[in-house]
Amino acid sequence: MKAYEVVRGTKDISGLRLVDRPDPDPKPGPHQVLVRIRAASLNFRDLAVVQGVYPGPPAAGPVIPLSDGAGEVMAVGEGVTRFKPGDRVAPTFFQVWIEGKPRPSYALGAAPVDGVLAQQVVMHEDGLVALPSWMSFEEGASLACAAVTAWHGLFVAGNPVKAGDSVLVLGTGGVSMFALQFARAAGARVIATSSHDEKLERAKKHGATDVINYKKTPEWDKEVMRLTGGAGVDCVIEVGGSGTLARSMASVGYGGKVSLIGVLTNAQGGDTSPHSLMFRGGSLHGIFVGNRVMFEDMLKAMTVNKIHPIIDKTYEFADAASAYKYQMEGKHFGKVVIRV
Numbered sequence: 001m002k003a004y005e006v007v008r009g010t011k012d013i014s015g016l017r018l019v020d021r022p023d024p025d026p027k028p029g030p031h032q033v034l035v036r037i038r039a040a041s042l043n044f045r046d047l048a049v050v051q052g053v054y055p056g057p058p059a060a061g062p063v064i065p066l067s068d069g070a071g072e073v074m075a076v077g078e079g080v081t082r083f084k085p086g087d088r089v090a091p092t093f094f095q096v097w098i099e100g101k102p103r104p105s106y107a108l109g110a111a112p113v114d115g116v117l118a119q120q121v122v123m124h125e126d127g128l129v130a131l132p133s134w135m136s137f138e139e140g141a142s143l144a145c146a147a148v149t150a151w152h153g154l155f156v157a158g159n160p161v162k163a164g165d166s167v168l169v170l171g172t173g174g175v176s177m178f179a180l181q182f183a184r185a186a187g188a189r190v191i192a193t194s195s196h197d198e199k200l201e202r203a204k205k206h207g208a209t210d211v212i213n214y215k216k217t218p219e220w221d222k223e224v225m226r227l228t229g230g231a232g233v234d235c236v237i238e239v240g241g242s243g244t245l246a247r248s249m250a251s252v253g254y255g256g257k258v259s260l261i262g263v264l265t266n267a268q269g270g271d272t273s274p275h276s277l278m279f280r281g282g283s284l285h286g287i288f289v290g291n292r293v294m295f296e297d298m299l300k301a302m303t304v305n306k307i308h309p310i311i312d313k314t315y316e317f318a319d320a321a322s323a324y325k326y327q328m329e330g331k332h333f334g335k336v337v338i339r340v
Contacts, residue, residue, distance in 0.1 A: 003118030004320055005062035010052050013324045016065070024122045028077035033125050035089060037071040039141035039314075040116050041337045042327045043174060044262060049110045050324060059111035067093050067108040069116030070131060070140030071340075080125045088131040091116060092292045093144045095127040099293040107289070108144075117320065119340060129295050132303045142309040142335040143298070146174030148290040151298040153237050153259030154182055157285035163187030165234040168224055168251055169208075170244060172199045175261055177310045177334045179237040180206055182298075185305040188234075191227060193220055199333055206310065221247035232256060232280070249274065252282045261287045310334030 001023045007015045028034045048054035049065055070090040073083050083089060094105045095113065109115025131140040153175075154161045161167055167183040168191045169176040176192070183190050184207035192208040194200050200211035210227050214220045225232060232253025238245060239262035248258050258277070277284060301307070312332045315323040317340045327336050 001119040002317070003064050006050050006059075006065050007062050008059045010050060013050050013321055013328075015052075016050055016321055016324060017062075018318070018320075019062075021118070024120050026075055028075055028080075028122055030078045031080055031125050032077040032122050033073055033080060033083055033089070033128060034075040035071045035091070035121050035123060035128070036074050037069045037116050037119060037121055037340045038137035039071075039337055039339050040066045040069040041138075041142045041146075041174075041335050042066065042323060043068065043145045044327075045145065046109060047324070047328055054110050056106070057111055063109070063111050064114035064116070064118050065109045066115040066117040066338075067091075067110075068141055068144040068146070069121070069340075070137045070143075071121075074120070076125070082125045083128065083130070088133075088137070088140070089128045090131055090140045090144060090295075091121070091123050092127050092129060092295055093148065093289040094291070096124050097291040098126055099291050102288065102291075117338065117340075126292070129292060129299065132299060134303070134306070135308075138311060138314055138337045138339065139309045141337055142174065142311060144295065145289055146335065147178045147309065148295050148298060149261055149287055150175050150178035150182055150237065151301075152290035152294055153261060153285070153287045154179060154186070154235060156290065156294060157259055157287060158257040158283050159234070159255065161186055161188050161235050165189070166191065166228055166231070166253075168233045168236045168248070169193070170237065170239050170248070172196075172203055172333050173239065174335045175239055176237055177203075177206065180208060181307050181310070182301070183235075185301065185307060191224060191233065202333055219247075221250040224251040228253065235259060237261065246273070249276045249282070249284070252277065252280060254280045255282065256280065257283045257285060259285050259287045311337050313337070314339055 073087040165188040192203040195215040236248040314337045
């Protein structure tokens, strides 16, 4: 089969290579499922993997990248009860975290666990979810990391966002755009930020109630307070890291929360004193994707509300390097998908 590998010691996308690997055994082992991958998608994390800066154990050898994919079941092993050949499925980010509190675990697409940028993969049946019939493979391939992360940050960690609440999303990448869609479906007001007016206009079309260009308005936390009449927001989907965390905490209202998700700006430094949260009875939650039950609950909500993932561009398998380049340029709005 064809697959992509990230070679050990890589520092950029020159380390991404298309290779031939042996086909998996057509007869999977007990409780295993053989999946024909039809699409995969990129996350910010995947850039860190190919650049050799993603935290975790050093790679012992080449690893197949990407955590987010979707496809169809080709065969099942002995004892499998959750799926049958022909079923449409998506792997979960963690293999296997079904429910409950987080536990130490490795995720797909980074050493030592191969990901989904390949024609075929073998997964444990408990590490897969069933895709709704109305959802395309490209849409299903965009969910495991970004969408589940947004769902977790909005509705699972801390006080769940509810109708009438206000939510602040930073930027227009995958997590933020899923958070925009989910929060609006829940009846919340959403304030979106970006450095590009064109992206902000697109965010409005997808339901953003208010928008802020943070380059034109560097003290965007004060603008959030102005827009909310001094009340602040109930939830911040914080994907920036220490470079934006202080302003995110300053944007939270009484009893609000910051869902800390990313490190797009800087993982170190910055004024991140938590005192502003203390005086408002606010909370800070570390969000590292989520479990299978969250994924399944999210799919139910997406089905009821017919929420289609926002896909910016789709690349063919042979042109995967171009998908990486486009993601690195930061031009994307929503998700970048690779059709396998």
